[in-house]
Amino acid sequence: MPGERSLAERYEGRLFELIGVNTDTEGAAGSLSIRAGEMDIPMHSFLDGSTSGPITTAWGVNAFPTQFLIDHEGIVRGIDLVGPALDEEIERLLLLADAAKAERDAAK
Amino acid sequence: MVFVSTYLALSLLSAPCLQEGKVVQIKAAVAAPAVVIGRPVVLRAAAGGAVLIDSFEVDVEGSVPSTFAAGSDQPSPGQVFLHTGEGQRLRGVLSAATDGQLAFDSVDFTDPLSIDPMALESIRFATEEGGDTDYSGKYSFLLKGGDALRGRIQEVHGQDSWLVDLDGMGPLSLSVSELAAVDALASEVMVYSGPFGLGGWDQRGTWLASGPSGFIPETSDPRSLLKRDFGLNGQRLVDIELQVGREAHFRMYLLGQSMKRVDKDCITLEIWGDTLVAYTEGKKRIFATPIPGAMREGGLIVLKIKTDADSLYFLDDEGVTLATLSRPDESGPGFGLECDAGSLKLSSIRVLNTESSLSPVRLIAQDVLGLDAEAGVYQTTAGEVPVAAVLGFDFPTSEVATPESEPDPGDQVRLIYSDGRRVTGEFVSYGEGELTIRPTWQGEARVCSTSSLEAITVVRSGTFQRKKTSRSFLVTGNGEIAGSLESVGEDGAITWKPTISASSATISRDSVRRIVVNRTTSFFVSNKNYPHFLRLRSGDSFRCKVVVIGSEESRFATPFGGEVTISNDLIKAIEFDTRKMAEFAELFVEKVEDGNNFGWGNTGEAPRREVSEGFDAASLERALALPRKYKQRRFKHLVLARTGDFLRTNVIGWSEEGILYSSGLSDERLIPTRRLAAVVWLDDPILEDVELVEADLPSSHTRLILDEQTCLTVELSGADNEGIEAVSPILGELRVDLEHLLSIELSGAAALPPSMYSKWVFIPKEEPFPDAAQAGTGQLPVVGERAPAAIGKDLHGDDFNLASATGSVVLLDFWGFW
Numbered sequence: 065m066p067g068e069r070s071l072a073e074r075y076e077g078r079l080f081e082l083i084g085v086n087t088d089t090e091g092a093a094g095s096l097s098i099r100a101g102e103m104d105i106p107m108h109s110f111l112d113g114s115t116s117g118p119i120t121t122a123w124g125v126n127a128f129p130t131q132f133l134i135d136h137e138g139i140v141r142g143i144d145l146v147g148p149a150l151d152e153e154i155e156r157l158l159l160l161a162d163a164a165k166a167e168r169d170a171a172k
Numbered sequence: 173m174v175f176v177s178t179y180l181a182l183s184l185l186s187a188p189c190l191q192e193g194k195v196v197q198i199k200a201a202v203a204a205p206a207v208v209i210g211r212p213v214v215l216r217a218a219a220g221g222a223v224l225i226d227s228f229e230v231d232v233e234g235s236v237p238s239t240f241a242a243g244s245d246q247p248s249p250g251q252v253f254l255h256t257g258e259g260q261r262l263r264g265v266l267s268a269a270t271d272g273q274l275a276f277d278s279v280d281f282t283d284p285l286s287i288d289p290m291a292l293e294s295i296r297f298a299t300e301e302g303g304d305t306d307y308s309g310k311y312s313f314l315l316k317g318g319d320a321l322r323g324r325i326q327e328v329h330g331q332d333s334w335l336v337d338l339d340g341m342g343p344l345s346l347s348v349s350e351l352a353a354v355d356a357l358a359s360e361v362m363v364y365s366g367p368f369g370l371g372g373w374d375q376r377g378t379w380l381a382s383g384p385s386g387f388i389p390e391t392s393d394p395r396s397l398l399k400r401d402f403g404l405n406g407q408r409l410v411d412i413e414l415q416v417g418r419e420a421h422f423r424m425y426l427l428g429q430s431m432k433r434v435d436k437d438c439i440t441l442e443i444w445g446d447t448l449v450a451y452t453e454g455k456k457r458i459f460a461t462p463i464p465g466a467m468r469e470g471g472l473i474v475l476k477i478k479t480d481a482d483s484l485y486f487l488d489d490e491g492v493t494l495a496t497l498s499r500p501d502e503s504g505p506g507f508g509l510e511c512d513a514g515s516l517k518l519s520s521i522r523v524l525n526t527e528s529s530l531s532p533v534r535l536i537a538q539d540v541l542g543l544d545a546e547a548g549v550y551q552t553t554a555g556e557v558p559v560a561a562v563l564g565f566d567f568p569t570s571e572v573a574t575p576e577s578e579p580d581p582g583d584q585v586r587l588i589y590s591d592g593r594r595v596t597g598e599f600v601s602y603g604e605g606e607l608t609i610r611p612t613w614q615g616e617a618r619v620c621s622t623s624s625l626e627a628i629t630v631v632r633s634g635t636f637q638r639k640k641t642s643r644s645f646l647v648t649g650n651g652e653i654a655g656s657l658e659s660v661g662e663d664g665a666i667t668w669k670p671t672i673s674a675s676s677a678t679i680s681r682d683s684v685r686r687i688v689v690n691r692t693t694s695f696f697v698s699n700k701n702y703p704h705f706l707r708l709r710s711g712d713s714f715r716c717k718v719v720v721i722g723s724e725e726s727r728f729a730t731p732f733g734g735e736v737t738i739s740n741d742l743i744k745a746i747e748f749d750t751r752k753m754a755e756f757a758e759l760f761v762e763k764v765e766d767g768n769n770f771g772w773g774n775t776g777e778a779p780r781r782e783v784s785e786g787f788d789a790a791s792l793e794r795a796l797a798l799p800r801k802y803k804q805r806r807f808k809h810l811v812l813a814r815t816g817d818f819l820r821t822n823v824i825g826w827s828e829e830g831i832l833y834s835s836g837l838s839d840e841r842l843i844p845t846r847r848l849a850a851v852v853w854l855d856d857p858i859l860e861d862v863e864l865v866e867a868d869l870p871s872s873h874t875r876l877i878l879d880e881q882t883c884l885t886v887e888l889s890g891a892d893n894e895g896i897e898a899v900s901p902i903l904g905e906l907r908v909d910l911e912h913l914l915s916i917e918l919s920g921a922a923a924l925p926p927s928m929y930s931k932w933v934f935i936p937k938e939e940p941f942p943d944a945a946q947a948g949t950g951q952l953p954v955v956g957e958r959a960p961a962a963i964g965k966d967l968h969g970d971d972f973n974l975a976s977a978t979g980s981v982v983l984l985d986f987w988g989f990w
Contacts, residue, residue, distance in 0.1 A: 079980040088988040110964045119962045122948025125986050134982040140953045157981040
């Protein structure tokens with residue numbers, strides 16, 4: 065969670081959203097982690113119920129953790145990027161997102 | 173005239189007022205035949221060895237130091253503290269009893285309580301602070317053996333030893349290696365001892381290190397020092413009390429043989445909003461617990477960590493164990509601590525005890541053989557004890573093995589002073605106003621003053637385990653007592669049934685600080701049915717659904733029985749997404765303080781959050797202090813964008829499309845709704861045309877706390893074993909099940925004056941959903957293709973759609989604690 069938190073903080077105020085898909089099983093560890101989630105996990109998370117939950121299955125994810133970087137238009141731009149590669153790609157996509165936003169605003 | 177009290181544990185205490193020439197009168201008598209010294213104390217041994225006290229009364233005529241006269245933490249002359257296990261305490265006067273029950277007149281309850289003495293842990297009599305109470309220049313020395321001493325540092329001999337003048341004990345050459353911590357009493361500097369020597373922070377967070385002339389500020393980062401074994405490995409375990417800011421993040425290491433082990437066995441404690449979470453490096457959660465009100469002290473959170481040889485115990489401020497973590501194996505690592513001082517805002521770490529406080533420190537079990545009225549002494553198996561020296565009785569709990577033999581001079585004893593000093597050592601002898609002890613940290617016997625001595629305990633082996641509590645507590649200024657709420661009278665008086673008392677008693681609501689309810693089920697209000705959150709100026713807050721926001725008053729659906737209409741003047745904020753609000757509030761403060769980030773279109777990088785202060789009324793007030801050049805303008809509103817930009821404006825119109833505003837920077841403009849985070853109605857002194865309205869608040873501040881966020885100001889109107897009946901000036905008549913209550917604050921913090929608030933009204937986040945994503949195929953998405961849809965519930969149980977983030981760059985993280 066510290067990694068995610070620092071990521072969320074780094075891009076705070078930008079057009080960046082950290083979204084989670086929680087794959088904990090209801091019951092053992094899951095219920096408590098979910099309770100924690102009610103409070104302030106640094107990202108808004110889906111509750112998928114298990115590592116074979118509907119979203120996880122539909123996305124074909126079977127290794128954890130897996131992270132998808134998705135741009136402002138909903139296109140997958142990277143999978144499991146880490147470190148400087150992740151940061152660079154996020155910065156690049158943010159520029160595009162900011163430009164698109166400026167365009168939309170101008171159209172109004 | 174012999175009575176045997178196998179289970180009577182007598183702690184021998186001195187009466188400081190006697191030695192100072194003040195009059196102490198003790199009623200003493202032993203049941204048939206009674207022996208009277210001054211006035212009688214009645215002790216009776218019952219068959220089977222259990223001690224029953226028929227009556228017990230002590231009059232101590234002496235002045236109570238003014239420093240304590242106003243406080244409720246010290247009993248007045250004649251009063252006693254009844255202690256039960258689990259930290260319960262009652263203050264009052266013992267009076268005669270029947271059938272083996274103590275009659276006790278609590279200072280809080282209006283009815284006498286009938287208490288089974290076997291439910292008690294101890295009875296403590298009034299003590300008087302001895303010596304001067306001027307702490308300037310004095311330090312509290314915590315030794316590694318657990319002793320606590322107090323005095324002045326007279327000379328510093330290099331890095332190795334100090335000559336200190338100890339209160340009540342005289343000069344001593346103190347080896348620095350014996351020290352666990354030094355606490356400067358007046359300047360509130362906390363200093364720690366570790367392998368790196370002594371050092372610490374003052375309250376402003378300045379790192380200080382020890383030096384020949386005292387404590388010298390250094391620029392070196394204490395974190396690098398603390399990262400090294402904080403003196404806690406192996407058997408060197410400590411109990412620590414952490415007081416941390418609201419945004420805390422610190423790590424505790426299980427110190428291993430190698431660094432690899434350290435990485436693997438790291439525990440991180442974080443405070444996420446109102447939750448304290450501890451997890452290992454592998455994200456294995458140890459515990460996640462709401463932070464109870466008791467753990468909060470001002471802006472700080474108090475977490476106690478205790479250790480024994482095998483486990484770490486996390487306790488809240490009331491001593492309730494939150495979690496236990498066992499040490500991996502016998503030969504394995506100990507526990508260390510690293511504090512990330514950057515985000516921690518650590519104000520103190522107190523090394524409370526280098527021994528396990530869960531390990532036995534139990535009291536003398538001394539059989540009282542008789543009472544010699546002429547000589548004024550108890551005859552005990554350990555010799556004669558002056559009656560005047562007896563100030564309390566400690567009752568052993570059944571978990572403690574009854575000692576086989578009487579204690580002898582030479583036993584390990586611990587002196588406990590009422591000001592917190594502790595001295596452990598080998599007991600030698602009593603004297604006039606003093607006693608002799610051979611401290612563990614010094615070979616020679618020392619004479620210790622008995623002034624303000626509260627207890628002498630004998631250190632014995634054995635296991636003492638506190639019982640886990642699962643009860644409600646009534647908290648007054650004089651202590652707290654477990655029990656159950658029976659009723660609330662029309663005048664607000666509360667009837668409470670203490671678990672240790674045979675009878676219930678009435679207590680004035682003015683005497684009660686709070687009732688902590690043992691909640692079995694959580695209070696839960698659906699985010700779906702009540703998506704909004706209302707904060708009132710009175711301090712009340714609860715989930716709701718906005719029906720209408722009018723110009724004068726607004727209407728809300730509440731989970732407490734239908735719709736209510738609330739004057740806008742009473743409203744502090746309507747929140748639509750509390751997490752987002754907090755983020756924006758923080759951005760807001762920093763940006764205003766920058767003073768140069770005005771205007772739209774600033775999409776540059778948002779300021780990093782470096783100040784971890786909460787967003788409180790004071791900082792809001794600061795935030796609203798505009799740079800001078802803007803002060804001439806009279807803007808009624810502050811518009812916050814989702815990017816964190818903000819603008820002072822006058823809002824002219826309002827529609828589904830957005831908000832029409834005018835400002836000094838531009839002509840009339842429309843801000844689209846989806847870009848809006850909030851519109852703030854300014855209650856700013858510079859805005860003379862905005863009138864502050866005194867909120868119509870109830871004069872009393874009884875608060876029902878249902879969960880960490882839901883708080884209702886009410887007048888109590890009744891109660892039974894199932895629930896509370898109350899009248900809220902906002903919501904009308906309420907009934908709340910006890911099982912849904914976290915606590916009842918009967919004289920909670922008064923509401924802040926309305927001038928401290930602005931009116932905040934937040935616009936819900938709305939985002940367009942341009943292209944509907946297709947459902948996933950079960951194959952891992954390919955880079956460059958459209959991401960599959962992700963639609964489901966979030967952790968709150970609310971509907972959640974990945975498409976809501978369209979327009980932003982998204983990092984979708986499949987995660988879990990597993």
